[in-house]
Amino acid sequence: MTDDEDDATKLAELARGMPTIDLDPATAARIAQRARHGAGLTRLIEPALAAGFAISYLAWAISKIVEVLR
Amino acid sequence: MQPRRTSRVTLGAVVRSPCVDPEERAWIDGLRAGDPAAFDAVFAAYRRRLYGYLVRMTRRRDAAEDLLQEAFLRLAQHGPRLAGDTRLASWLFTVAHRLVVSWARAQAVRDQLAGDLPRREVAHAQRSPLEAIADSQTQLAIERAFAALAPSYREVALLVGVEGLQPTEVAHILGLKPDAVRQRLARARAQLAEALGEHAPASWRTP
Numbered sequence: 001m002t003d004d005e006d007d008a009t010k011l012a013e014l015a016r017g018m019p020t021i022d023l024d025p026a027t028a029a030r031i032a033q034r035a036r037h038g039a040g041l042t043r044l045i046e047p048a049l050a051a052g053f054a055i056s057y058l059a060w061a062i063s064k065i066v067e068v069l070r
Numbered sequence: 071m072q073p074r075r076t077s078r079v080t081l082g083a084v085v086r087s088p089c090v091d092p093e094e095r096a097w098i099d100g101l102r103a104g105d106p107a108a109f110d111a112v113f114a115a116y117r118r119r120l121y122g123y124l125v126r127m128t129r130r131r132d133a134a135e136d137l138l139q140e141a142f143l144r145l146a147q148h149g150p151r152l153a154g155d156t157r158l159a160s161w162l163f164t165v166a167h168r169l170v171v172s173w174a175r176a177q178a179v180r181d182q183l184a185g186d187l188p189r190r191e192v193a194h195a196q197r198s199p200l201e202a203i204a205d206s207q208t209q210l211a212i213e214r215a216f217a218a219l220a221p222s223y224r225e226v227a228l229l230v231g232v233e234g235l236q237p238t239e240v241a242h243i244l245g246l247k248p249d250a251v252r253q254r255l256a257r258a259r260a261q262l263a264e265a266l267g268e269h270a271p272a273s274w275r276t277p
Contacts, residue, residue, distance in 0.1 A: 007252070007255045011259060013273060036142075
């Protein structure tokens, strides 16, 4: 057995003593449903707001620069 | 007609294998066809494994739930473009690893901006969700030993030890050379042995 096989075997042995962790059925069902239906409009709202804010700020900054240069 | 693009380009060659399990092959065919039953079957088969990995990496149930949802959302989005010989475990853990990396970066920035040292100290003083479900001193010691590992060592130890993935497969998932994975594995095992002390399995204590 190579060293890394030995490490993997020993870690697997240790892992058998670890508690199993799972979602409660209601949370699992909710996550599955949301994931299954893909990216909804709500996922686009935050990036759209951020992009809108950034563009407005940039436009304001450019207008100020133009104002100074006039 | 142009051949349909597959997602193997973005996730690397490791996610493909000529010896995919027939059941998994059927799921992949279903995902490629957009069959919701195939998605549900994959979710049922992998959600516990991914969730366990995510909780142990983030040490937070809420973050793990968000990242789990994101991982399966990506599966739903990429399903129709999966290659027929995709290995789902590798594909999903690659996505989960990338999500954990992004989450950790965002978390570090948030902590830095908030300057919330007191809040972090409180968070570390609390029991982790895994410590809370440990029902023996040994389980508690193992969870604490894993939690004390540096994230890069913990991740390798979890993927190889808990998930049973091959070190070469883990190397591809993490974007590392196989030697780097072996080195991290050896160091993780040494640190776990030291942290566990009397709680280490009997075979760990014999030379």
